[in-house]
Amino acid sequence: MNRRLRLWLVGVGGAGLAALLVAACLDLPRFGGDRHPYGDRAVRASLSRHTANTISSVNFDQRAFDTLGEMSILFAAVLGCVVLLRQTRDEHRDRPEPAEVARPVRGYALLVLPVALLTGLYVIAHGQLSPGGGFQGGVVAATALHLLYLGADYRALERVRPIGVFEVGDALSAAAYLVTGLAAVLAGTAFLTNTLLPYGTFNTLSSGGTVPLLNAAIGMEVACAVVVLLARFLDQAVEIEQDKGEGEVRAP
Amino acid sequence: MHVLPYLVAVWIFLVGCYGLATSRNLIHAVGCLAVCQSATYVLLLAVGYRDGATAPVFSDVKPGSRPVVDPVVQALALTDVVVGATVTALLLALVVQVAKRHGTVDPDELSELRG
Numbered sequence: 562m563n564r565r566l567r568l569w570l571v572g573v574g575g576a577g578l579a580a581l582l583v584a585a586c587l588d589l590p591r592f593g594g595d596r597h598p599y600g601d602r603a604v605r606a607s608l609s610r611h612t613a614n615t616i617s618s619v620n621f622d623q624r625a626f627d628t629l630g631e632m633s634i635l636f637a638a639v640l641g642c643v644v645l646l647r648q649t650r651d652e653h654r655d656r657p658e659p660a661e662v663a664r665p666v667r668g669y670a671l672l673v674l675p676v677a678l679l680t681g682l683y684v685i686a687h688g689q690l691s692p693g694g695g696f697q698g699g700v701v702a703a704t705a706l707h708l709l710y711l712g713a714d715y716r717a718l719e720r721v722r723p724i725g726v727f728e729v730g731d732a733l734s735a736a737a738y739l740v741t742g743l744a745a746v747l748a749g750t751a752f753l754t755n756t757l758l759p760y761g762t763f764n765t766l767s768s769g770g771t772v773p774l775l776n777a778a779i780g781m782e783v784a785c786a787v788v789v790l791l792a793r794f795l796d797q798a799v800e801i802e803q804d805k806g807e808g809e810v811r812a813p
Numbered sequence: 814m815h816v817l818p819y820l821v822a823v824w825i826f827l828v829g830c831y832g833l834a835t836s837r838n839l840i841h842a843v844g845c846l847a848v849c850q851s852a853t854y855v856l857l858l859a860v861g862y863r864d865g866a867t868a869p870v871f872s873d874v875k876p877g878s879r880p881v882v883d884p885v886v887q888a889l890a891l892t893d894v895v896v897g898a899t900v901t902a903l904l905l906a907l908v909v910q911v912a913k914r915h916g917t918v919d920p921d922e923l924s925e926l927r928g
Binding site for chain 1: 827871887894900910913
């Protein structure tokens with residue numbers, strides 16, 4: 562199929578889709594309207610379980626089972642990347658060269674690293690109280706480690722980031738989420754029901770029943786997953802080199 | 814005027830689709846898919862918005878003192894972001910392998926199958 566014909570097809574299909582979507586938009590409830598029946602009920606349920614951040618309550622209490630699925634998607638995607646980005650037979654590993662880093666960059670990166678790491682942990686720990694939570698804080702904490710790659714070099718990053726430990730951490734935290742859910746079953750309720758722990762005092766760190774536990778498990782899972790994921794991509798970019806005279810020849 | 818946010822979502826989605834269809838670079842195509850996906854964030858947040866409302870977080874707002882936006886769609890948007898990020902990572906890993914095996918990232922040149 563040549564490009565002209567393809568563009569023409571995209572144009573016709575896109576115009577049809579656009580017309581349908583616009584027609585659907587005109588029929589949607591008014592933007593900014595006052596009728597949010599599910600939202601109102603979610604807020605009420607969250608307040609009754611002493612969780613100040615309603616979104617955390619939705620994610621780790623009311624829809625905790627969906628979050629289990631979401632976590633599995635993340636886990637499977639990381640597994641897929643690890644398999645796809647492995648070292649193949651016609652490749653070898655080069656020791657990364659020590660890199661020159663401008664002094665201000667190095668100083669700034671080393672200064673910000675602990676602050677960023679602490680911020681990530683803070684966002685995870687306060688997930689049930691303030692905006693944020695395991696997913697957001699995990700990404701912040703994991704990227705904080707990679708400031709070492711910018712501020713020093715790849716070898717420094719590899720020293721503070723033993724991949725095996727993070728892979729085990731990823732699996733352990735995924736298991737911790739499951740076990741917390743199973744504990745509810747053992748207690749005689751449904752899987753992942755938030756009736757196990759006391760709900761605590763509203764707006765304190767220990768409020769919300771199992772929400773902080775699940776939140777912490779997700780935070781650790783996301784942090785480990787992002788570290789493993791970035792490690793695979795960085796390995797491809799920095800360490801893994803194609804053997805001479807192989808892959809290039811196979812290109813048409 | 815009250816359909817404008819929904820129409821913005823539609824526009825972002827269609828722009829992403831156009832980019833996907835005309836892309837000449839797989840990395841660019843992955844970026845276009847991310848653009849398509851960001852249309853769903855706009856749509857979800859637009860559906861959940863309420864006039865004059867604040868975030869559904871009660872650490873510094875007294876419950877019941879102000880209207881809050883719909884927390885359910887915000888949680889869905891969070892799920893959406895996570896799934897989007899994982900899909901992007903997986904597709905980029907595939908692109909790395911395609912570039913290594915075929916020596917090109919132009920989808921038009923990737924017509925033959927190879928083991």
